[in-house]
Amino acid sequence: MFSIVHARQLSDAVFEMGVHAPKIARKVRAGQFLMLRIAEGGERIPLTFSDWSADEGWIRFIYMRVGKTTHQLSHLQAGDSIADVVGPLGVPSHVEGLGRVAVVGGGVGAAVAYPVARAMVAAGNDVHVILGARNANLLILEEELRALPLASLTVVTDDGSAGEKGLVTAPLKRLAVAGEVDAAFAVGPAIMMKFCAATAAEHGVPITVSLNPIMVDGTGMCGACRVSVGGDTKFGCVDGPDFDGHLVDWEELMSRQRIYADEERLADAEFSRSCSCHT
Amino acid sequence: MPHVDDEGRRVFDDRPRHKAVRGERTPMPEQSAERRAGNFDEVGIGYSADEALAEAMRCLQCKNPTCQQGCPVNIDIRGFIREIIDGNWADGVSVLKERNALPAVCGRVCPQEEQCEKTCVLSKKGEPIAIGRLERFLGDHDLSCDLENRCVPQTAEPSGFRCAVVGSGPAGLACAGELARLGHAVTVFESLHAAGGVLSYGIPEFRLPKHIVDAEIESLVAMGVEIVTDYVVGRLSTVDELMTEEGFDAVFIGSGAGLPVFMGIPGENLNGVYSANEFLTRVNLMRAYEFPTSDTPVWRGRKVAVVGGGNVAMDSARTALRLGAEEVFLVYRRTEDEMPARREEVHHAREEGVEFKMLCSPLEITGHDGWVTGLVATRMELGEPDSSGRRAPVCVMDSDFSIDCDTVIIAVGTRANPLIADAAPNLRVTSRGYISTDEHGATSIPGVYAGGDIVTGAATVILAMGAGKRAATSMDGWLRNR
Ligand SMILES: Cc1cc2nc3c(=O)[nH]c(=O)nc-3n(C[C@H](O)[C@H](O)[C@H](O)COP(=O)(O)OP(=O)(O)OC[C@H]3O[C@@H](n4cnc5c(N)ncnc54)[C@H](O)[C@@H]3O)c2cc1C
Ligand SMILES: Cc1cc2nc3c(=O)[nH]c(=O)nc-3n(C[C@H](O)[C@H](O)[C@H](O)COP(=O)(O)OP(=O)(O)OC[C@H]3O[C@@H](n4cnc5c(N)ncnc54)[C@H](O)[C@@H]3O)c2cc1C
Ligand code: SF4
Ligand code: SF4
Ligand code: FES
Numbered sequence: 001m002f003s004i005v006h007a008r009q010l011s012d013a014v015f016e017m018g019v020h021a022p023k024i025a026r027k028v029r030a031g032q033f034l035m036l037r038i039a040e041g042g043e044r045i046p047l048t049f050s051d052w053s054a055d056e057g058w059i060r061f062i063y064m065r066v067g068k069t070t071h072q073l074s075h076l077q078a079g080d081s082i083a084d085v086v087g088p089l090g091v092p093s094h095v096e097g098l099g100r101v102a103v104v105g106g107g108v109g110a111a112v113a114y115p116v117a118r119a120m121v122a123a124g125n126d127v128h129v130i131l132g133a134r135n136a137n138l139l140i141l142e143e144e145l146r147a148l149p150l151a152s153l154t155v156v157t158d159d160g161s162a163g164e165k166g167l168v169t170a171p172l173k174r175l176a177v178a179g180e181v182d183a184a185f186a187v188g189p190a191i192m193m194k195f196c197a198a199t200a201a202e203h204g205v206p207i208t209v210s211l212n213p214i215m216v217d218g219t220g221m222c223g224a225c226r227v228s229v230g231g232d233t234k235f236g237c238v239d240g241p242d243f244d245g246h247l248v249d250w251e252e253l254m255s256r257q258r259i260y261a262d263e264e265r266l267a268d269a270e271f272s273r274s275c276s277c278h279t
Numbered sequence: 280m281p282h283v284d285d286e287g288r289r290v291f292d293d294r295p296r297h298k299a300v301r302g303e304r305t306p307m308p309e310q311s312a313e314r315r316a317g318n319f320d321e322v323g324i325g326y327s328a329d330e331a332l333a334e335a336m337r338c339l340q341c342k343n344p345t346c347q348q349g350c351p352v353n354i355d356i357r358g359f360i361r362e363i364i365d366g367n368w369a370d371g372v373s374v375l376k377e378r379n380a381l382p383a384v385c386g387r388v389c390p391q392e393e394q395c396e397k398t399c400v401l402s403k404k405g406e407p408i409a410i411g412r413l414e415r416f417l418g419d420h421d422l423s424c425d426l427e428n429r430c431v432p433q434t435a436e437p438s439g440f441r442c443a444v445v446g447s448g449p450a451g452l453a454c455a456g457e458l459a460r461l462g463h464a465v466t467v468f469e470s471l472h473a474a475g476g477v478l479s480y481g482i483p484e485f486r487l488p489k490h491i492v493d494a495e496i497e498s499l500v501a502m503g504v505e506i507v508t509d510y511v512v513g514r515l516s517t518v519d520e521l522m523t524e525e526g527f528d529a530v531f532i533g534s535g536a537g538l539p540v541f542m543g544i545p546g547e548n549l550n551g552v553y554s555a556n557e558f559l560t561r562v563n564l565m566r567a568y569e570f571p572t573s574d575t576p577v578w579r580g581r582k583v584a585v586v587g588g589g590n591v592a593m594d595s596a597r598t599a600l601r602l603g604a605e606e607v608f609l610v611y612r613r614t615e616d617e618m619p620a621r622r623e624e625v626h627h628a629r630e631e632g633v634e635f636k637m638l639c640s641p642l643e644i645t646g647h648d649g650w651v652t653g654l655v656a657t658r659m660e661l662g663e664p665d666s667s668g669r670r671a672p673v674c675v676m677d678s679d680f681s682i683d684c685d686t687v688i689i690a691v692g693t694r695a696n697p698l699i700a701d702a703a704p705n706l707r708v709t710s711r712g713y714i715s716t717d718e719h720g721a722t723s724i725p726g727v728y729a730g731g732d733i734v735t736g737a738a739t740v741i742l743a744m745g746a747g748k749r750a751a752t753s754m755d756g757w758l759r760n761r
Contacts, residue, residue, distance in 0.1 A: 023515050037472055041566065043574035044472070068574060084472040086509045216565065216575070219470050219511060220697040221480075221537040222557035226548055233541060233548060238697050252548055255649035259550045263576035270571055 002085045005058050007077050010140045013065045014108060015074050016050070022057030024087050030119035031093025031112070031210065031242060034061065035218040037084040038072055045069050046215045046237075048112040049088065059087075062111035062140065068267040071275065089218045090241050094208065095119040099126065099182040100151070102175050102205075104168050104196050106132040106188025110141045112210050113187050118148055120185075126151040128181060130171045132188065136162035168192060169199045176203035183207070186245060190254045197245035207245035211236050213256060228252050288344070289358035289374065297340045297364055304406040305334040312630040316600050319484045319568055322627060323387075323412075331416040335363040338408050341400055346410060349398030352745045354378045356395060356410055363413060372421040372430040375414060379744065380456040381449065381495045383422055384478060386415025387487050389741050390621045422494040431501050435462035440758045443468060443527040445512045445702065448476020449740045450533030450731025452499060454747030454754075458531075459502045461755045466527075467504060470511040470698070473564060476535055478740070480564040481556070483594050485601065486624070489563075513702030518727060529726045529754045532702070532714060533747055536732035538694040542586070546644030547689070551578060551651035555587070555595045555690035562598050580686025583607045584654045585633075586641055587690030588618035593625060595688045596633045607633045608682060612640045612659055612672045638672065642679065644687050655681045693737050703727065711736070720750030721757075728754050 006018030024034070033048045051060040065074050076082070093116045101120060105113025110131055120127045128151045133139040135157050145153055154171040155163025164171070168188075175181045176199065186196035187210040200207035213225040213236040225236035230247035234240065284290050308324040309315070315322050326334065344357040355374050362371030375382040389395075391411040399407035421429050440463045444451045447469040455465045473479050475492045500506060512518065512534075521527045539554035541547050558577065561567040565575035583599040585592050588611035596607045609628070611618060614637045618625060629635065639656040646652055658678035661670040695712035707715045707723035713736055714729040716722050722729050730746030732738055 023510075027515060041569075041573045043565070084509050086470065086472070086511060088514055089511070216557060216560055217471065221539070222560050223539045223541065223554040224557045226541075228548060235697075252649075255550060256548065258649075259578060260576045263570065267571045267574060267576070 001081045001083060003081045004076055004078050006060065009074075010062065012137050014062060014138065014140050015065065016060060016062045017073065017076070018058045018060040019082060019085055020057060021059050021085055024085065025052045025057050025059050026054045028052045028059060028088045029092035030095060030115040032088035032090050033218070033241065034059070034085055034087030035089065035215065036082055036086075038069065038076075039083045042072075042083070043069050044084070044216060044218065046089075046212070046218055048115070048210075050111045050115055059085075062108065064108035067264050068271045071268065071271060075275075075277065086218065089237060091239070093119065093185070093210070093242050095123045095125070097123070097125075100128070100180060101125050102128045102130060102172055102181045102184040104130045104132070104172055104184065104186040104188065104192075105141075106168055106186075106192040107134070107138065108140070109186075109188030109192070109210075113185070114141045114144060116185060116187070116210075117145065117150070121148050121150065128152045128154070128175055130154045130156060130168050131163075132156045132168035132192070133162070134158045167195070169195050172196055172199050173203070176200065176205050181205060184245075185210075190250060190257065193245060193248075194250040197248070197250075201246055208242050209245035209248060210241045211243055211248065211253060212241065213253060214259065227256075287353075288347070288355045289361065291361055294361075294365065297338075297361065299339045300333075300336040302337060304337070304409055305330050307409070307412050312627075312632070315485065316597075316631040319601055321488050322485050325419055326412055326416045331363055331413060334409050334413060335360045337401070338364070339400065346395045346399040346408070349395040351394065351741050352378045352748065354395070354414075359417060360408065360410075360413060363417065368417060368420050369430060371417045375417055376430050376432055379741070380453050380499065380748075381418075381740075381744065382414050383418025383491050384449070384487065384495060385741050385744070386411050386413070386418050387491075388482060388621075390739060392622050394741070419491075422491065422498075426497065426501055429498055429501070431498055432456075432460045434460050434502060437464070438462040438758065440464070440528045441466070441526060442754060443521045443525070443530045444533065445518070445530065446476060446533040446535055446731075446733075447474035447496075447506060447508075448533055448535050448731060448743060449478065450535070450733075450743035450747040451476070451531065452496065452747070453744035454531045454533060454728075454730065454751045455504045456499050456502060457748045457751035458754065459499070459504050461751065463755070463758070465504045467506045468510040468512050469506065469508045471564065472508050474506050474508060476533075480560045481591070481594070483559065483563055483598050485597070486594065511698060513698045513700075517701070518703035518706070518724070522726065529728065529758055531720075531747065531750055531754065532699065532722070532727065532729040532733060533731045533743070534696045534699050534702075534733045536693045536713075536737045537696045539689070540692045540694055541689055542641060542691060544641055544643050546646055546651070549644055549646040549651045550649050551580065551646075551685055552644060552687045552689065553578075555585075555591045555688055556693065558595055558688050559591075559598065562602070568602060577602065578686060579603050580684070581605050582684040583686040583688065584610055584682055584684040585688045585690060586610045587692075588613065588620060589690065590620045590624060592690035593620045593628050593633075595690050597628055597631060599686070599688065600631055600633065604686075608636050608684070609633055610636045610639045610641060610654065610656060610682070612638070613661065613669065614638060617669045636682070640672065640674065645681070651685055651687055653681045653683050654687055655679060695733055695736075699733065719753035720746060721753060726757065
């Protein structure tokens with residue numbers, strides 16, 4: 001059992017949670033993720049560490065309410081507990097010696113972009129962050145990012161309700177055209193990462209993407225998370241989650257993410273019916 | 280009370296001579312094929328007391344019990360059967376537990392026809408004693424008792440040493456049980472949320488009910504073994520850190536061979552293609568067969584092709600049937616004679632309606648819109664025997680054909696679990712990633728031992744348990760003579 005020490009709503013559908021896990025907190029590095037299972041019978045889902053304190057013994061993650069498990073999670077409060085938290089899993093993000101780097105976080109991808117940008121700053125790089133969301137209500141972590149000594153922070157929303165109106169690829173393109181970045185890192189919906197990779201490719205900028213295939217164990221034992229990178233099959237959980245964005249087979253990733261779309265709808269509908277919050 | 284001869288076998292001089300009853304092997308009641316193909320309940324129902332006695336009465340109680348030589352952990356088979364004959368079930372359980380910490384498991388899943396039952400003298404002229412079923416009978420009897428009345432081996436005086444065991448599969452559990460018996464404090468670290476290794480995530484409920492695995496583990500916990508789940512060694516602590524920061528005096532690694540192997544043919548990443556490990560883990564460990572009551576989904580195919588011929592392939596095929604598939608094909612490169620699966624499982628699979636396509640090798644998985652639509656295979660014929668002594672299959676030219684299916688499950692093998700390299704970077708491993716050990720299970724690092732599938736590659740439950748127990752004995756020697 002892992003007890004929840006912090007729970008907070010960041011936007012309409014995005015939540016932050018902290019869990020007492022001193023062993024894990026000592027080992028986490030930026031870009032790594034955990035698997036959690038709320039209770040007996042629950043699904044194991046992967047979430048990225050957004051923050052942690054080895055001294056105080058907690059870890060945090062930020063999640064978007066998209067289906068049954070994240071919905072259930074959003075009802076838990078400090079003092080409640082979660083049956084299982086496993087981690088840190090995956091290869092830490094490469095943050096050293098990048099020089100001038102653009103970090104793009106779209107939607108809940110900001111939860112991954114934030115600790116990665118922080119680690120890149122700490123490693124002495126010049127970091128430009130591009131933060132994207134559908135609208136101002138869904139924008140998260142802007143304040144936390146502003147507190148970092150970034151080279152720049154650009155906020156983009158689809159509808160212009162905050163920052164500039166448009167897609168994250170526009171500011172990424174400007175940085176690339178101006179020759180202001182040597183490398184890029186993108187995390188968010190697969191389609192966004194795909195377009196970021198295309199933009200980076202146009203300008204000869206190397207780009208790392210943090211992929212989110214469906215996972216079961218997260219330890220390399222099932223292959224549910226396989227992705228094609230440069231024609232080779234890789235396991236997202238042990239070989240990734242970070243990969244060379246120019247080599248990823250995006251269509252395959254997006255198709256595989258939809259395998260259980262029908263079942264997910266069913267599970268969420270059944271749960272929502274019995275749930276008092278009606279969201 | 281019986282006393283024990285030079286070879287550790289019980290001698291029953293003071294009991295009346297047993298007169299064997301001739302006759303056929305006592306059948307074990309099982310669910311009918313039609314019925315069981317629609318549920319996840321156990322296939323074999325187990326002997327009743329009368330049936331167990333009837334079967335035990337067939338045993339000749341040989342002076343030279345050859346059955347024992349066939350058992351990889353050298354169980355005093357004659358001894359435990361005699362206790363069934365005499366009605367002393369609890370004593371029978373102790374005979375088993377001297378050698379085998381998990382009799383209810385082994386009685387169900389050991390390939391007995393290749394081991395103890397093969398070397399039983401009765402197999403020369405007719406049907407051998409159903410040793411596995413009798414072992415299961417006693418194992419189940421033990422687990423049906425309250426914890427305080429179960430046969431829990433006596434533990435030695437506390438030694439003051441602390442041992443860590445990595446992985447809670449049969450190798451790790453057997454090692455932990457033996458270390459505890461020898462007086463050491465033992466902690467088992469398991470990366471998944473449940474203990475048992477393949478016993479809980481791989482072997483299906485209908486062959487090995489999870490309450491049996493849980494009860495066996497409960498017995499180990501009653502001996503003082505501590506089990507910590509959700510702990511990935513290599514990520515939370517390296518092996519080195521276990522021995523320094525965490526203060527363990529010795530470590531056993533039983534992390535298994537869990538990495539699924541794919542075939543490297545086109546179409547393997549289509550939706551509807553599973554590794555057997557993923558398919559079985561979703562269904563067994565995550566209980567996807569109860570979806571949406573449980574949260575983890577599994578794609579329930581209508582026409583399923585399973586590639587492989589081992590226990591893993593049989594389990595996948597039979598699981599697919601139980602999830603409602605209309606047709607399940609087993610596609611195997613060689614013939615039924617070469618199939619490594621237990622005979623009983625092959626027989627059960629066929630009875631339940633799995634269709635065997637022998638001498639076929641997959642070339643490609645075809646798809647539409649990202650989903651599987653079929654499997655293209657080529658016919659094979661058997662050529663000269665290869666290094667394993669089995670006749671090697673060779674392709675028949677221009678014999679390609681395709682099978683319509685919406686699901687493909689790949690059960691062609693596994694390799695060493697990948698995270699172990701992170702756990703101990705300076706550990707000597709083979710070119711295929713398995714850990715190198717001497718015959719006592721000692722690795723290249725003093726105080727670090729290993730056994731089970733992570734040393735031998737995918738093998739059997741009883742071999743893994745034997746390796747775990749042997750390693751525990753050498754660890755004990757190493758600790759005490761340090
Ligand atoms: C390495 C990694 C890191 C991630 N980090 C974050 C994070 O920091 N914050 C966050 O909000 N989300 C993150 N995700 C995505 C998150 O795991 C899913 O949103 C979550 O599993 C949804 O579960 P659900 O039951 O609420 O929704 P469901 O209704 O089950 O699914 C909704 C969506 O989530 C995806 N999904 C479902 N089950 C899984 C699964 N077992 N593994 C992966 N994806 C799944 C599906 O493709 C689907 O599109 C990450 C995913 C990966 C692989
Ligand atoms: C589907 C299937 C059916 C089978 N049927 C039979 C059968 O009928 N009869 C038979 O005799 N054999 C059968 N086998 C083979 C048998 O199950 C294995 O040989 C046996 O389980 C090996 O035991 P083990 O302890 O070495 O490894 P495993 O059982 O694989 O256990 C290893 C454990 O270590 C854990 N682990 C791995 N890495 C780490 C880490 N870094 N930190 C912490 N924990 C870790 C894993 O999660 C796992 O729980 C079958 C196997 C499968 C897959
Ligand atoms: S452990 Fe396996 S091989 Fe040994 S006696 Fe029991 S069933 Fe036979
Ligand atoms: S060899 Fe067969 S008949 Fe003889 S003691 Fe063993 S089980 Fe009984
Ligand atoms: S999630 Fe199972 S291997 Fe990656």
